[in-house]
Amino acid sequence: MARIRTTLRSCLLIYITLTHPLSAGEIRLPSLGGDYSASILSPEEEHLLGESFMRSLREQITFSSEPLIQHYTQTLGEQLAAQSENPSKKFEFFVIDNPTINAFAGPDGKIGIHTGLIKKAENEGELAAVLAHEIAHVTQRHLMRRLESQQDMSLPTVATVLATVIAASADPQAGEAVAATATGLSIQRQINFTRSNEQEADRVGMQILHSAGYSPSNMPSFFERLQQANRYSGESLPEYLQTHPLTLSRIADAESRAAQFSQQKKIDSLEFNLIRQILLVNDFNNPQHAIRHYKTGLQQTTDPHTTQYQQFGYGMALLKAGQSAKAIKQLLPLLEQNPDHPIxxxxxxxxxxxSGNISDALKTVKTTHQLYPSHLPLTYLFTDLLISSGEYNQAIRVLEQRISITSTIPQLYQKLAIAYGSADQPVKSHIAQAQYHFFLGETKNALSQLDYAERAARKGRGNFILFSAIDAHRLIYEEKEDREKGQQ
Known part of the structure; x- marks a missing residue:
């Protein structure tokens, strides 16, 4: 059992090294405690591994700061996961702000995707194919099975296994440096193992795609297009193909299996096309260049759908350039075609x-938030506007209701802390801030916030219920800290 625990610690260390190389003194990873008396991880132990993995990942890697992109990816991922072999399993999909083409499946259903891959997908079916493939890795327990069955393999081999399965190499040079430490034999053994897993993930992922209404052929066509594009350009393979190796036999097998399904073409959602425009606008260092790009595009296109997407991109470029009045003029007509669309x-x-018009902003968001209460970007914006308008208690109600549905999103607690602070409720504000730090993996900061909450409570700003809440949170944080330090 000690060997498994060491393997898990080492694998997480290699994972973070691959995705964000740091000096030894900077690495801040949890060491996982618990009694691994069985040869496989229990659901509770796997959940702890996944939770610790995410909390450490938030410390080490830059997540996308665009709530709209994150919400879209989570929604699409959930729709696909609902068609998997384990529809009741909770998945967490998140976006890494990285221009490389990559995606990975971590422990306990944590699936990450790079912004570069979203931009590379030519249609929503291709993006769905990647997510379905990663979902299949999770439902088939490829990562967990590898960790459970390879206790006697050398650490370099385990590192290669994990790097391949979760596909987390955001830095190709760092990945090559780690791979170079393994022997040629162990690397070859790992490549063979991975190909088997990849083919299984292809097959299971295609079934998920088909059940969700997408054409399974999106999977082999996207992978093959990535490979051919880089072959002709003379560039090295994108990270996704390095960590999800392709062979002619695998492509042939995928194409053959895709052909067995009825061919269906699901129309790209408006969300997919609007999200792509947001990413494109963000790619321009100078918003004026983006404005010129969209002006030219609007002059050249005749397709009504393309015109709609270009007009949205133009509006976003104007907004980024500080021309809010012109941006509103471009965006309002789109709303007439798509009433109450959240994006x-x-x-x-x-x-x-x-433009300084908080009243119209609040009026615009309020009705749509009532229609889409689970839309996180709308919740963030709505509560920000409520706080700006002095409606603190309503902001608190909205945030607490959302947290009751999804309780592990750090940004919700950060906004709740601001709302409580604005409402002159310092104890609850510090407790909410503690939760924010805790879910970011900053346990010491979380405990410090509880100390501040207790001091405020002792100054007459608290009651028995608040003291009990402080104690309950402290107990959870300290217990998690002890378990992650490996205390028995």
């Missing part, structure tokens, strides 16, 4: 905010 509402409200 459009969010963009228009942001334009109103930039």
């Amino acid at each position: 459009l509402i969010t963009a228009i409200a942001q334009a109103y905010i930039e």
Whole structure:
């Protein structure tokens, strides 16, 4: 059992080294405690591994700061996961702000995707194919089975296994440096193992795609297009193909299996196309260049759908350039075609905010939030506007209701802390701030916030219920800290 625990610690260390190389003194990873008396991890132990993995990952890697992109990816991922062999399993999909083409499946259903891959996908079916493939890695327990069955393999081999299975090499040079430490034999053994897993993930992922209404052929066509594009350009393979190795036999097998399904073409969602425009605008270092790009595009296109997407991109470019009035003029007509669409509402409200019109921004968001209460970007924007308008208690109610549904999102607690602070409730504000730090993996900061909460409570700003809440949170944090330090 000690060997498994050491393997898990080492694998997480290699994972973070691959995705964000740090000096030895900077690495801040949890060491996992618990009694691994069985040859396989229990659901509770796997959940602890996944939770610790995510909390450490947030410390080490830059997540996308665009709530709209994160929400879209989570929603698409959940729709696909609902068609998997284990529809009741909870998955967490997140976006890494990285231009490389990559995606990976971590422990306990944690699936990450790089912004570069979203931009590379030519249609929503291709993006769904990647997510379905990663979901299949999780439902088939490839990572867990590898960790459980390879206790006697050398650490370099285990590192290669994990790097391949979770595909987390955001830095190709760092990945090559780690791979170079393994012997040629162990690397070859790992490549063979991985090909078997990849083919299984292809097959299971295609079934998920088909059940969700997407054409399974999106999977082999996307992978093959990535390989051919880099072959002709003379560039090295993108990270996704390095960590998800392709062979002619694998491509042939995937194409053959895809052909067995009925061919169906699901129309790209409006969300997919709008998200792509947001990413494109963000790629321009100078918003004026983005404005010129979209002006030219609008002049050249005649397709009504393309015109709609280009117009949205143009509006977002104008907004980024500080031309809020012109941005509103471009975005409002799109809303007439798609009433109460959350992404459009969010963009228009942001334009109103930039122009100093908080009242119209709040009015614009309020009705749509009632229609889409689970839309996180709308929740963030709505509560920000409520706080700006002095409606602190309503902001608190909205945030607490959302947290009751999803309790592990750090940003919700950060906004709740601001709302409580604005409402002159310092004890609850510090407790919410503690939760924010805790879910970021900053346990010491979380405990410090509880100390501040207790001091405020002793100054007459608290009651028995608040003292009990402080104690309950402290107990959870300290217990998690002890377990992650490996205390028995």
